[in-house]
Amino acid sequence: MFVPRPDHGDSAEAVVGGYAFSATLAIQDITGLATSGVSAPHIAKRLEPSAESEAMLFGLTSAQHLRPVTDVGYPELFADDLDDLDAWLFVSLPLLEDRGVIEANFTFDSKLAPLPGEPIPAAPWASALTLLDDLSVRLNRPTRQLWVTHTVNADEPPKVRDFGYVPAFREDQATFDASAVATLPGTSPCELDVVEGPGFSSRRTAAPEEVQQFSRLLTAASRDYPRGDLVMDTIEWDLARIRDAGARLNDRGGAQLTGLVYVDGEIVGLCEVVRYASGNPKVCELGLVYVLPGHRGRGIGSNMLRASLEQATHVWEDVETVYCSYPADAPAAKAVMRALDAEVVSATTAWQKY
CATH class of the missing domain: 3.40.630 (Aminopeptidase)
Known part of the structure; x- marks a missing residue:
């Protein structure tokens, strides 16, 4: 050890x-x-x-x-x-x-x-x-x-x-050219914003109740995100935990952009894009991409993804390649990856025993 x-x-x-x-x-x-x-x-x-x-x-x-x-x-x-x-x-x-x-x-x-x-x-x-x-x-x-x-x-x-041990969950890892986001829908019926930092650690001033909305959204993502048969607790997010997560990311040399999508003034989706100072400057990673169930099927996720990655290539001018991971049995994620002409380069299986 x-x-x-x-x-x-x-x-x-x-x-x-x-x-x-x-x-x-x-x-x-x-x-x-x-x-x-x-x-x-x-x-x-x-x-x-x-x-x-x-x-x-x-x-x-x-x-x-x-x-x-x-x-x-x-x-x-x-x-x-x-x-x-x-x-x-x-x-x-x-x-x-x-x-x-x-x-x-x-x-x-x-x-x-x-x-x-x-x-x-x-x-x-x-x-x-x-x-x-x-x-x-x-x-x-x-x-x-x-x-x-x-x-x-x-x-x-x-x-x-x-x-x-038995296989409990699998996710696939893929890469695609950052420029490929231009193939995704470029207009959205919803309000989109891309902020610096993990959520609300940026200098941006949040609107009233926005932090609570964002916390509820992260908690819902923890509860609903596909995890197969893995034993996992739901993470209850609040502002202190969001700030702690941001501090840990910064401590590890990470920089993040967070895409937010609003319907009637309420946050209903988010998209995380991360780049590490110790990594290849031409590469960034997609983190969590999530839309509340009641707002899916309207192209919101694709719009949010495009806006987030376009901002990433603006802020990090060297970025050429995007890495991402997604549940192997998620039809919506696969459809987006096909639209981006993404190449699956590896898979990760979680084996579980209890």
Whole structure:
């Protein structure tokens, strides 16, 4: 288990950098895109404590070394161990909702990662699943969710069903040219606005009751957004939580634009567009895109998406490519992706056990 201590210096940077390199290599092998990946500073920020979640990074190895034991009960991971690693397990513990859930992502170390088409080594998977089961018991989090990113038609990971996991949800990841939004409807019967920041962290002055409307909209999105069979609590949003989320995004080097759509003066939809300072300046990401059920089927979502991305390319002039994720079984999202000539580059399946 990696423990990010300030006095570790270069050793801590080497561990975080080793994981970031392996994670980037894995996703680039899947997508075939050089712009895919994750940076070491982004991983380091995720490992810092926050009110929202706690993250832990584990290295899986068959080598045995004398090491200090962490509070969780596992030997501590140092830079000297990197040559012996087979795989990594990044674990996240939600702290506000879903307190019975433990989430994890598995990644082969770059030295062991199979090339596309090669057999997948089963032993590291068995070790990771054993570790996840053990953590679930130690931390009293009985619901285990393992997120696996893969090619669209990939075989199932080895051992997951043997350990009692079943697929609970899948989302697809796609990319499209930012200029493609010009193909979406350019006029809307509704009022549209694109503001800087996550919701109401910008300098813009909100209209009366607008913050409450926005909070209700985010809560509705948490409740209604398709999640398959995943066990997930509804997030109850308020202004303090919106500001905290914005502060965390800014702390991780993220900048956000938020598209808002109004019907009769009330917010009924939102669209988030994010770019990270540590990422490729030519890339931005779509976050949450949501319209209240009673206002769907009128082109509102497409109008809002176009307005948000046009503003993004105006504010971030280097942006050329948009990354997005959406539920694999969502017909409306698929229709928009077809209109944008988006290319599905990967998929992520959430395997669950409880």
